[in-house]
Amino acid sequence: MLRGMYGAAAGMIAQQQRQEMLTNNLTNANTPGYKADQASLRAFPNMLLKAMDTASATPGRAPYIGELTTGVYLQERMPNYRQGDIQETNNSTDIALLQGVLPPTESGQPGGLFYTVQDANEELRYTRSSNFTLDGEGYLTTTEGFYVLGTDGQRLQVDNDEFRVSENGMITSAEGAALGQINVVYADNPMLLVKEGNGLLRLESEEGPLPTAIGNGAISFQLQQGFIERSNVDASQTMTEMMSAYRSFEANQRILQAYDQSMEKAVNEIGRIG
Known part of the structure; x- marks a missing residue:
């Protein structure tokens, strides 16, 4: 009976975590560049049941009865890097990244393109956020103040919002002077990128930064x-x-309540000494 309670409780915990993930997705439905998370639920290994009485057992082997499930858990959260819809804003600091044809990968999963930025600790991070802004010194940054980097690895300084960005990321001033090129990098396996919040992604790999x-x-x-x-x-x-x-969650909760009532009856009635 206690195993059933543990299984129902595990199901409630897994669905609660899934609900929290979905709530976070819905909260960011209007966040530019946000990629929705997907949950993967997995069952714990099943336990084999065998009879213990030797009378009915085959010599040298206990009779097989069946399997007992031990619950489920939320194994992992995987971002969906599918391209989002493109919306026109007419703001010069908004720069959408449109993925075209990408090379096939060994895993069969699609790769992804990302901007390179510098976080508050001056470490390299990646993002799909496209609603940029300018800081007080004229540097191109994300809305959280993280610097957008160019192909040379340096911060991009455009001075004012009267700049132009070509289709390949080349930035020029209103007078036509070259100001740098936005670095777009390619991830062969985007699942190695871990969300850090504020639209930032961290690469979990020892192979170094993503190639341009x-x-x-x-x-x-x-x-x-x-x-x-x-x-x-x-x-x-x-x-x-x-x-x-x-x-x-409700179904597992009702099962847990039924087990609780059975335990209460066992303690108060069956175990009562007359």
């Missing part, structure tokens, strides 16, 4: 100034999944 996509003939992309990439969260689908997670 500029100059790679197998990769095609386009930067669109005056546009932003919207979140790829499907609000209606997310709401449906939230209701499903809630119903599953």
Whole structure:
């Protein structure tokens, strides 16, 4: 009976974590460049049941009865790097990154393109946020103040918002002077990128920084100034999944309550000495 309680409790915990993930997705439905998370639920290893009485047992082997499940858990959260919709804003600091043709990968999963930025600790990070801004010194930054880097690894200083960005990321001033080129990098396996918050992604690999996509003939992309990439969260689908997670939580809760009532009856009635 206690194993059943543990299994129901494990199901409640897994659905609660899934609900929290879906709630976070829905909260960021209007966050530019946000990539929705997906959950992967997995069952704990099943336990084999065998009879212990020797009378009915085959010599040298106990009779096999069946399997006993031991619950489920949320194994991992995986971002969905599908391209979001493009929305026009007419702001010169909004620069959407449109993925084109990407080379096939060994895993069969699609790769991804990202901007390179510098976080508050001056460490290299990646992002798909496209609603940039300018700081007091004229540097191109994210809305959280993280510097956007160029192909030379340096911060991009554009001085004012009267600059132009070409389709390959080359930045020029209103007078036509070259100010640098936005560095777009390619991730062969985007699942190695870990979300840190504020739209930043950290690479979990010892192979060094991601290679630049500029100059790679197998990769095609386009930067669109005056546009932003919207979140790829499907609000209606997310709401449906939230209701499903809630119903599953309720079902496990009712099972747990039934076990609790059975335990209470066993203690107060069956175990009572007449």
